[in-house]
Amino acid sequence: MSTLSLPPRLLMGPGPINCYPRVLSAMATQLVGQYDPVMTGYMNEVMALYRRVFNTSNQHTVLIDGTSRAGIEAVLVSALEPGDCVLVPVFGRFGHLLAEICERAGAKVHTIEVPWGEVFDPQQIEEAVQRVRPKLLAIVQGDTSTTMLQPLAQLGEICRRYDVIFYSDATASIGGNAFDTDTWQLDAVSIGLQKCLGGPSGSAPITLSPRYVELVRKRHHVEAGIKDSHHHGASGSRIQSNYFDIPMILDYWGEERLNHHTEAASMLFCARECAITLLDEGKDAVIARHKLAGDAMLAGIQALGLQPFGNLQHKMNNVVGVTIPHDVDGEAIRHTLLHRFNIEIGTSFGPLKGKIWRIGTMGYNARQDAVLHTLQSLETVLRQQRGPITGTPGAGVDAALAVYDENRQ
Template identity: 75%
Template structure:
């Protein structure tokens, strides 16, 4: 069949909540030739990737690896591998992705309990502690940064609460990892899953995860088995089978481990990509990357405020890498997004649920957490809003953002 042109997507600047434009070195890594999945070069790359993500996650967990699939694949692998039918799971919900965790846990036949705060807020540790004492769950599943609301849930005190109550502590940190602090061991997290397509500067399609030994033991055994009858690492030693072959973390650990037991064919191109994302992050330095995201986020926030726009939610608990902007009365929010996309090649996001059509979400993450991207977005947004009849202080958004960058350079 002929007549299909080569891929030539327009040069979009992706300034939404993700995905974002990839780092050029990540794109180059993805064009690298393949080798066989058991070639010592390939298994060496796998080992390097595990080590890189241990450092990125700030953990000593041996079981740190990639799940082949989008960030949702990582979430599903963690939850379906740990949950048995009837297990109690507690999900604190402060945005769309808390609902996702609850749904996946329900599909694993957990007894799911939820607590909620209004979108735009986060939980206090005592709220979570009270719910844990009431529900007595096997597992707490929470999102660190929820892009639907732009809120960032503090985790520092929750691990100790879970430990004191013998609760597994799982976090989806897809939207926050890289651009915000994440201390897996220090905060006593038992399992974390993330994606590449936000602050890590890669494409969607690979989900790095890490698991504590406590979490690994739960996955490995599922039910207690009479001592000495079977090897607990053997499939027949488990209780009710995990309801997925592809997402069975016990089998995936054996594939990534020294045994190299065949489970799937590793997505080599995505492994190259995930490896390069981690290398770039660590070469720049974790604290430097977090600081870069904070400056970009602060500049974008200052810029939209200087234009007279209202940011959404509790600003004391927002992610550094995305800001919610309340759509002004009389402004056609989708027309603004369309004009930015088709006239300026800039993509910003809308939102979901109770915020659908009420806020825009503007991201500053990964490769796009840089001054020129922030300034171009603010100037273009001002132009589009003027086109809709808004009276705005000329250049105020760009000036405010420049002031933030100037202040950061002088620190």
């Protein structure tokens, strides 16, 4: 077998993205034992770092070993018992994912929907909460399938008023858009590294409120046929997953260090570096950088005469949807960008499959040269394939440069 040799792709899709170089270096660090004081010290450090990433004081802020979907599943499977009522507002593909995971946990799932490209008004969600009376509200903050960002700030108060557990998947949005766990009164949040945090997929940071932890600790936990009195309560059934059993995972990360799994040390080092990179630059500065790159990409797309998708008032900073012109072969454009320019952009799912491109500006790639190179290459390919673009040659790059130049003033 030959040595790994990957093409030098510039990943400008909706994720994953190119990693920060320092994150890649951290993953190559040599290992120590999982209970070595050095290792447990780094685990404690990671918990403290991600409290700052999530803007929370939650003690229970840990990593789930696995992709971002592992974090979603751990939060939902540990909280939900068969027959529990869940409300999932769906405004894109990943709302449907949350609903499916809840259904697999045996919950009675109620969904409400808005057209793809829109988001929910808090009143719509409150009306559904009043009608459904769920145990848990599960909602995505940023759904890359539509590029929309759902406002969350008012939902926590609604959930507290109706005694609802409030969970959000912020994988695609955190780091590039504002997120405030405690102020927004979230009970559980899960994320991944492969978007604005500038890492690879493979570790899922989560943060859990005391209210959520109290709920899951009441669930039965059985190990080797013996009921553990530390976890069982008067109500509830056993958590159906061993790997995603959050009470067990919290004991592994807590002072007891009770054995549950062998921590994915290289991914922990990677997750640590993602958080440090974000905090060293400054959370507000990183959000501003993502907004600037996103604004420049949007301006360039519009200058080429291409139409952005969805309600731009609710667009994520870090990704833009572009309506594929009717007389253009969208997949042929993507193929040429990938194989001749080494640039990857995304298509979409479901009702938007083949109808929009999704162009991301995330993490390490939320920078001027990546934006300009992508716009210039996209324009070149469109002109070669006689796509219906307007403006003088270079109009997209010029518009993006104008956004960057205005920011410098």
